[in-house]
Amino acid sequence: MLQHKDSHRSACKSFEEDLVLYYYGDCREPESHRVEEHLKGCASCRHFLEELQTFLPLTAKPKELPQAFWNSYYEELREKLAAIDARESWWKRSFAFFHPWAVPALGTALVLILALSLTLAKGMWHFKGHRAQEEVPSELRAAAGNIDFFESMDLLDSIDFLEALEDKSSANSEFQKL
Amino acid sequence: MCQRGERQAFEVLVRRYMKRAYQIAFDFTRDGEEAKDLSQEAFLRAYSQIRHFDQRSTFYTWFYRIVVNLCIDHLRRRARIPWERLDGKNQQSAGEEAMGDTSSTPDQEAIAGEVKRRLGTALGTLPGKQRTAFLLRNHHGLSITEIAKVMQTTEGTVRVHLHRAVAALRQSLAELV
Numbered sequence: 512m513l514q515h516k517d518s519h520r521s522a523c524k525s526f527e528e529d530l531v532l533y534y535y536g537d538c539r540e541p542e543s544h545r546v547e548e549h550l551k552g553c554a555s556c557r558h559f560l561e562e563l564q565t566f567l568p569l570t571a572k573p574k575e576l577p578q579a580f581w582n583s584y585y586e587e588l589r590e591k592l593a594a595i596d597a598r599e600s601w602w603k604r605s606f607a608f609f610h611p612w613a614v615p616a617l618g619t620a621l622v623l624i625l626a627l628s629l630t631l632a633k634g635m636w637h638f639k640g641h642r643a644q645e646e647v648p649s650e651l652r653a654a655a656g657n658i659d660f661f662e663s664m665d666l667l668d669s670i671d672f673l674e675a676l677e678d679k680s681s682a683n684s685e686f687q688k689l
Numbered sequence: 690m691c692q693r694g695e696r697q698a699f700e701v702l703v704r705r706y707m708k709r710a711y712q713i714a715f716d717f718t719r720d721g722e723e724a725k726d727l728s729q730e731a732f733l734r735a736y737s738q739i740r741h742f743d744q745r746s747t748f749y750t751w752f753y754r755i756v757v758n759l760c761i762d763h764l765r766r767r768a769r770i771p772w773e774r775l776d777g778k779n780q781q782s783a784g785e786e787a788m789g790d791t792s793s794t795p796d797q798e799a800i801a802g803e804v805k806r807r808l809g810t811a812l813g814t815l816p817g818k819q820r821t822a823f824l825l826r827n828h829h830g831l832s833i834t835e836i837a838k839v840m841q842t843t844e845g846t847v848r849v850h851l852h853r854a855v856a857a858l859r860q861s862l863a864e865l866v
C-alpha cells in the first residue's frame with residue numbers, strides 16, 4: 512500500500528468526488544452505476560479507491576474504554592444534571608402555577624385590577640399602573656415559555672416515546688451500527 | 690410535573706449517547722480530559738435547552754450539533770491541537786489493542802505508524818468544516834443527509850467538504866515511500 516509513487520497517481524477528476532462518496536456508500540444511482548462501469552476500465556480510479564479503502568479506516572479506530580470509566584462518567588454527569596435541577600427548582604416552583612393560558616388571563620386580571628386602582632386612586636397610581644401593564648405580562652410570558660419547556664419534557668417521561676424516536680432514527684440511518 | 694422523572698428520562702438519553710458524544714469530542718480534541726468535559730457540557734446544554742428540540746427531527750442530529758459546536762468553539766479558544774496523537778494515547782484505556790493486526794512485521798508497523806502520524810497532522814490542519822464533515826462521516830458513520838442537518842448546510846456542500854478533506858488527507862501521504 513502506498514509504497515510506490517506510481518500507486519498515488521490521481522483518479523480521473525470527474526470521478527474523484529463520486530469515488531469518495533462511493534467508498535462511503537453514499538453514491539446513489541445513477542452515479543454509482545456510472546462509477547462501477549468506469550472502474551472496470553480505469554486502473555487509476557481503481558487505485559484511488561483501493562487507497563481510500565486502505566488509509567481511511569486507519570484514522571477511525573475508537574478505543575474501548577473500561578466500563579469503570581463510563582460508570583464514573585455517568586455518575587458525574589448525573590450529579591451535574593441534579594445540580595441544574597436544584598438551581599432551577601426554586602424558580603420553577605415559583606411559577607409552577609402559571610400555565611400558558613393563564614398569561615392572558617392574568618394580564619387581563621392585572622389590567623382590571625389596575626383600572627380599579629386607577630379609579631380608586633387616580634394620579635398616584637397612574638404611573639405605577641402603566642408600568643405594571645407593560646412589564647408584568649412580558650415577564651409572565653417569559654415564565655410561560657419556560658413552562659412550555661418543562662411540559663415538553665413530559666414527553667421524555669415516556670420511554671416508549673424515546674424508543675419510537677430511536678427506532679425511527681435507526682431505520683433512517685446506518686448510524687446505529689457504531 | 691415531576692422534575693425527578695424528567696431527569697430520569699433524560700438519563701436514558703445520556704446512557705444511550707454518552708459513548709458517542711465522548712468519542713466525537715475526543716476526535717475533535719484528541720484529549721481524554723477535554724473530551725469528557727466537552728461531552729458532559731453538551732449533555733447539560735441539551736438538558737437545559739431541550740425545549741428547542743424540534744420533536745419532528747431526530748434527537749441525535751440535534752444533540753450532535755450541540756457537541757460539534759462546543760468542540761469547535763473550544764478549539765477556537767485553544768491554541769494548539771495535538772493532532773499527532775491520532776493513536777489516542779491520551780485516552781485512558783485498558784487492554785486496548787495496538788493498531789494493525791498482530792501478525793504485521795516491524796516494517797509494516799513502522800509504515801502504518803507513519804501513515805497514522807501524517808493523517809493525524811493533516812486532519813489537524815483541515816479547515817473546520819471539512820474536518821467536521823470528515824469526522825462525522827468517517828469516524829461516526831453519519832450519512833450525508835444527517836451531517837447536513839448537524840452542520841445546517843446542504844448535502845451538496847457536505848459532499849464537497851468531504852471530498853476535499855479526503856483529498857487533503859490522501860495528499861499528506863503522497864511522498865510516503
Ligand SMILES: [Zn+2]
Nearest residue numbers: 522523553556
Ligand atoms: Zn478513472
